[in-house]
Amino acid sequence: MKTVKKEIEKIRNEMNQDQYYLHCQYIMGILAVKIKIIGEQLVLRNKRDVIQNVSQRIKTPESIYAKMLRKNLEPEFSLAKEKLNDLIGIRIVCLFLDDVYEIAEMLKKQKDIKVIKEKDYIVKPKKNGYMSLHLIVEIPVCMGDKVEMKKVEIQIRTTAMDFWSVLEYQLLYKKNVKGADKVGKELKSYSDEIAALDQKMLKLRNRIESI
Ligand code: 0O2
Numbered sequence: 001m002k003t004v005k006k007e008i009e010k011i012r013n014e015m016n017q018d019q020y021y022l023h024c025q026y027i028m029g030i031l032a033v034k035i036k037i038i039g040e041q042l043v044l045r046n047k048r049d050v051i052q053n054v055s056q057r058i059k060t061p062e063s064i065y066a067k068m069l070r071k072n073l074e075p076e077f078s079l080a081k082e083k084l085n086d087l088i089g090i091r092i093v094c095l096f097l098d099d100v101y102e103i104a105e106m107l108k109k110q111k112d113i114k115v116i117k118e119k120d121y122i123v124k125p126k127k128n129g130y131m132s133l134h135l136i137v138e139i140p141v142c143m144g145d146k147v148e149m150k151k152v153e154i155q156i157r158t159t160a161m162d163f164w165s166v167l168e169y170q171l172l173y174k175k176n177v178k179g180a181d182k183v184g185k186e187l188k189s190y191s192d193e194i195a196a197l198d199q200k201m202l203k204l205r206n207r208i209e210s211i
Pocket of ligand 1: 083134166
């Protein structure tokens with residue numbers, strides 16, 4: 001137990017060095033402005049609100065440590081920077097299914113963002129029912145005469161998917177507790193209902209817009 005604490009402290013110390021948090025804040029600041037502009041362009045284009053909420057986080061030392069072990073990797077921060085795509089995470093929540101893909105397309109068009117990976121858990125949800133569109137992007141950070149590319153995971157999902165995943169995240173920490181299996185199955189069935197409802201709401205919105 002002591003070693004776990006020590007390893008996590010080591011990661012924390014490494015994160016505190018090398019202006020890591022400052023670089024993360026710089027990237028999150030750039031992306032926040034970009035997403036705000038995209039949001040305003042979408043309001044003008046679609047004549048309605050599109051982006052409902054944007055949140056950002058820097059992965060904690062505890063979460064880095066746990067994820068490195070899950071991936072059978074040494075829990076070293078220098079290795080985590082190389083291997084983990086979500087040390088910086090941004091979540092965009094929107095109302096409708098087509099908004100997810102419209103936001104993703106607009107992000108992909110940004111000249112200073114390079115999409116290196118796309119995972120569509122909406123077309124192909126995870127086994128437990130998790131749905132979201134993930135873009136792993138690289139953003140250049142200029143430091144003196146050097147330019148370093150930093151990875152960010154951008155999760156884009158509907159309000160309904162977000163509401164589901166918050167609950168599922170709580171269950172994750174109770175996986176081995178009695179009753180968790182039953183709740184997991186029920187949650188999976190709600191994910192199917194959410195997928196169907198998102199489709200229905202989109203169709204209805206299109207009908208309303210065409211009246
Ligand atoms: P936390 O605590 O949110 O940081 P990769 O190397 O990119 O192929 P990775 O990073 O495991 O593999 O990718 P994946 O599966 O797309 O997961 C990235 C993040 O998406 C997770 O980070 C979660 O935030 C979210 N996510 C993925 N699957 C689920 C799920 O089943 N339920 C919920 N609620 N969220 C999920 P972390 O590090 O797991 O967690």
